[in-house]
Amino acid sequence: MAIKDYLRERFFPHMWCPGCGHGTVLNCMLRAIENLALEKNDIVMVSGIGCSARISGYVDFHTLHTIHGRALAFATGVKMSRPDLNLIVPMGDGDALAIGGNHFIHAARRNIDITAIIMNNRIYGMTGGQFSPLTGYGKLATTAPYTNIDHAFDAVSLAIAAGASFVARTTTYHAKQMIDIIQKAIQHKGFSVVEVLTQCPTYFGRKNKEGSAAEMMENYKNTTTPIGSKAGQENPDLIERGIFVDKELPEYCSEYNKIIQKAVKGK
Amino acid sequence: MVDMKSEIKFVQGNEACVEAALYAGLDFFAGYPITPSTEIAEHMAVRLPQTGGKFLQMEDEIASLCAIIGASLTGNKVMTATSGPGFSLMQEALGYAIMTEIPCVIVNVQRGGPSTGLPTHASQGDINQARWGTHGDHAIIALTASNHQDLFDITIEAFNLAETYRTPVILMLDEITGHMRERLHIPHPGKIPLVSRLKTSVKQGVDYHPYLPREDGRLPMSDFGGIHRYNVTGLFHDMWGFPTDNPQIVHGLLRHLLDKISNNVHLIAKYKEYYLEDATTILVSYGSSARSALHLVKNRRNRGERLGLLELQTLWPFPYGIVREKCADARHVLVVEMNMGQILREVKIAVEDPEKVFLANRIDGAFITPTDIRNILRLVQGKGV
Numbered sequence: 001m002a003i004k005d006y007l008r009e010r011f012f013p014h015m016w017c018p019g020c021g022h023g024t025v026l027n028c029m030l031r032a033i034e035n036l037a038l039e040k041n042d043i044v045m046v047s048g049i050g051c052s053a054r055i056s057g058y059v060d061f062h063t064l065h066t067i068h069g070r071a072l073a074f075a076t077g078v079k080m081s082r083p084d085l086n087l088i089v090p091m092g093d094g095d096a097l098a099i100g101g102n103h104f105i106h107a108a109r110r111n112i113d114i115t116a117i118i119m120n121n122r123i124y125g126m127t128g129g130q131f132s133p134l135t136g137y138g139k140l141a142t143t144a145p146y147t148n149i150d151h152a153f154d155a156v157s158l159a160i161a162a163g164a165s166f167v168a169r170t171t172t173y174h175a176k177q178m179i180d181i182i183q184k185a186i187q188h189k190g191f192s193v194v195e196v197l198t199q200c201p202t203y204f205g206r207k208n209k210e211g212s213a214a215e216m217m218e219n220y221k222n223t224t225t226p227i228g229s230k231a232g233q234e235n236p237d238l239i240e241r242g243i244f245v246d247k248e249l250p251e252y253c254s255e256y257n258k259i260i261q262k263a264v265k266g267k
Numbered sequence: 268m269v270d271m272k273s274e275i276k277f278v279q280g281n282e283a284c285v286e287a288a289l290y291a292g293l294d295f296f297a298g299y300p301i302t303p304s305t306e307i308a309e310h311m312a313v314r315l316p317q318t319g320g321k322f323l324q325m326e327d328e329i330a331s332l333c334a335i336i337g338a339s340l341t342g343n344k345v346m347t348a349t350s351g352p353g354f355s356l357m358q359e360a361l362g363y364a365i366m367t368e369i370p371c372v373i374v375n376v377q378r379g380g381p382s383t384g385l386p387t388h389a390s391q392g393d394i395n396q397a398r399w400g401t402h403g404d405h406a407i408i409a410l411t412a413s414n415h416q417d418l419f420d421i422t423i424e425a426f427n428l429a430e431t432y433r434t435p436v437i438l439m440l441d442e443i444t445g446h447m448r449e450r451l452h453i454p455h456p457g458k459i460p461l462v463s464r465l466k467t468s469v470k471q472g473v474d475y476h477p478y479l480p481r482e483d484g485r486l487p488m489s490d491f492g493g494i495h496r497y498n499v500t501g502l503f504h505d506m507w508g509f510p511t512d513n514p515q516i517v518h519g520l521l522r523h524l525l526d527k528i529s530n531n532v533h534l535i536a537k538y539k540e541y542y543l544e545d546a547t548t549i550l551v552s553y554g555s556s557a558r559s560a561l562h563l564v565k566n567r568r569n570r571g572e573r574l575g576l577l578e579l580q581t582l583w584p585f586p587y588g589i590v591r592e593k594c595a596d597a598r599h600v601l602v603v604e605m606n607m608g609q610i611l612r613e614v615k616i617a618v619e620d621p622e623k624v625f626l627a628n629r630i631d632g633a634f635i636t637p638t639d640i641r642n643i644l645r646l647v648q649g650k651g652v
Contacts, residue, residue, distance in 0.1 A: 011509065041496065057510065060496060062492050062496050063497075063499070064337070064498075064499045065499065065510075066333065067359055067363050070329060070330065070360065073325065073331075073334050074333045076325075076330070076333075077295070077333065077334035077337025077338035078338065078340065078341055078492065079337075080323065081321070081343050082341050102327065103326065103330055106325075106326040106330070256316075259316050260319055260321075263313070263317045264316070264317060266317075
C-alpha cells in the first residue's frame with residue numbers, strides 16, 4: 001500500500017508550522033506500518049492535546065483524539081476491550097510527561113501492549129512556547145523569560161525505571177533509524193516507548209537561538225550518538241540513541257485473560 | 268412470588284449496585300478506591316471476571332473514567348464508581364463523553380464535602396455538581412434511589428438510558444444507601460428489559476457518518492475498531508467526526524446534545540408517589556433522605572394528617588412538569604435533602620407559588636431523621652416546635 005493511502009488527504013494541508021519535525025515523525029510512522037503490512041482496520045491511534053496530538057486526524061486508522069495528558073488511559077480501555085488491535089499513542093513531551101506523567105508511568109508498569117511515541121520538541125507549541133518538563137535547565141521559553149530553573153526529565157530513563165519493556169530514542173534527522181525503531185516498537189508485545197527528538201523552530205528554536213529547522217536537525221546529528229559508541233564514551237554530553245531496552249515481560253491483556261479463567265473456574 | 272432462577276440476598280447498597288450492573292450486561296469496569304464507594308470496586312473485582320468481563324484498578328479517577336470511555340467506544344457496557352473528590356477529578360472526561368456521545372455509567376456514592384470532607388458520613392451535596400460540574404453548556408442524566416430494590420432497578424435504568432441516548436448517566440447514591448444492608452431480590456435474567464445502543468446499518472466501504480444523528484436524536488454508531496474507520500474528538504466536530512469551528516455546525520451539534528435529553532424528559536423522568544391524592548402538605552425528597560420522609564408520612568397518616576411524599580428518582584433532567592402538577596394543590600411543600608437546598612431551588616422554579624416551598628435539611632454528616640423533618644414541618648405549618 002502506498003504511504004498516501006494511509007492518509008486522510010481531505011484534511012490536508014496539515015496545521016504544523018513550516019520546518020516542524022512532526023511531519024517527519026508521521027512519515028516514518030507510516031513507513032514502519034507499511035513495512036509491517038498492517039491493515040488500516042487493525043490500527044487504533046489515540047492522542048491527547050497539542051501539536052503532536054493532531055497527528056491522529058491525518059491518518060486513515062481508527063482515531064481517537066482525547067483530552068490533555070490522558071491518551072494512554074483511553075488507549076488502555078480500548079486495548080483491554082480489543083486486544084487484537086494495534087494501539088499507537090503519539091504524544092508531545094508536555095502531554096506525555098507533565099499532565100500525563102502519571103498515566104505514562106503506570107501504563108509502563110502494567111506493560112500493556114501499546115506503542116507510545118513521545119514527540120519531544122521540548123516546548124508547548126500549540127499554546128505558544130511555554131516550557132515543558134523536557135525543556136531543560138537554562139533554556140528560554142515564554143514562561144521562563146529569565147531562563148528555566150526546572151530540570152528536565154530524561155524520558156528514556158523514566159520509561160526504563162517505570163518498567164517499560166521496550167525503550168528507544170531517535171531523532172528526526174535519523175529518519176531511517178526512526179522507521180526501524182517504530183517498526184520494532186509496534187511489533188514488541190508489551191509497553192513500548194519511543195522518544196523522538198523533533199524540532200520546533202517556531203518556538204523552542206527561535207527562543208533559544210537554535211537557527212532554522214535544518215540547523216536544528218543538523219544539531220541532532222552532532223549532539224547524538226549510537227548507544228555505547230566510542231564517541232559517546234569519550235564525550236558523555238552526547239545523547240545516546242537506539243534501543244535501550246527490549247525484553248519479554250508478561251503482557252497485561254494476556255495476564256487478565258488468565259484472571260478471567262481463574263475467576264470462571266472458581267465461581 | 269419468587270421465581271426459581273431469581274435470588275434473594277442481604278447486601279449493602281454498593282453490592283446491589285454491582286449485581287444490577289452485571290444484570291444489565293456490564294462488560295468493563297475501571298475504578299480507584301475511595302470511601303464510601305470502595306465496595307463497588309471490590310465486588311466488581313470478584314464478580315466481573317466471573318462473567319468474562321474486565322475489571323481494572325487504575326492510577327486515579329481521571330484514568331478510570333478515560334479507560335471506560337475507551338472501552339465503551341468499542342461497543343462495551345461500562346461503569347466506574349467514586350465519591351466526591353474522585354467525582355471532581357472526573358469532570359473533564361465527563362464532558363468528553365458528553366461531547367463524543369459515548370455511553371457510560373458513573374456512580375457517585377456521595378460523602379460530605381467540600382474537599383476531603385466527611386468520607387464515612389452521609390451527604391447529598393453533589394447534586395448540582397452532577398448537573399453543572401463539567402464546563403460548557405451541556406445536558407446530563409442523573410438518577411438516584413432510596414432502597415436496594417429500587418437501586419437495583421435504577422442502576423439497570425442508568426445503563427438503558429446511557430445506551431439509548433449515548434450519554435453518560437450519573438448514579439447519585441450516598442453513604443447511607445451505599446453502606447446500609449437490606450434485602451435484595453434479584454429477578455431472573457430477562458425479567459427486566461435491557462437496552463443496547465443502536466448500531467449503524469451502513470455497509471463497509473460506504474461513506475459513513477458516525478456523527479449524523481437520526482431525526483429522533485439517536486445516533487446509530489459503528490463500534491470503534493470495527494468495519495468503519497472514523498475520528499472521535501472532544502473538539503466541536505462535523506458528521507464525520509472531524510474538528511470544525513463553523514458556527515452553523517457548532518450550533519447544530521450543541522443543540523443536538525442538549526435536545527436529545529431535554530426533548531425526552533417525559534420518557535426519562537422516574538419518580539414514586541405516596542398519598543399525594545389528598546395531601547395538603549407534600550414532602551419532596553430523594554435518595555436516603557426519602558426513607559426518613561416516607562417514615563414520617565406513614566406515621567402522620569396514621570394520625571390522620573394529610574401528608575404525602577413525592578420521591579424523585581430522576582434528578583436531572585429535572586422533571587419540572589411533574590413537580591408542578593403533583594404539588595399544584597398543596598398548601599406547603601417541604602423539600603427534604605442533605606445539602607443547602609440544591610433540589611429546593613429546582614422545586615421553587617417548578618411550582619406556581621415558590622413561597623410555599625420550604626427546606627428540611629441536615630448538613631452535619633448525620634442522617635436526617637423523621638423527627639428532624641417533623642420539627643421543621645411544625646414550624647412551616649405554624650404549629651411551633
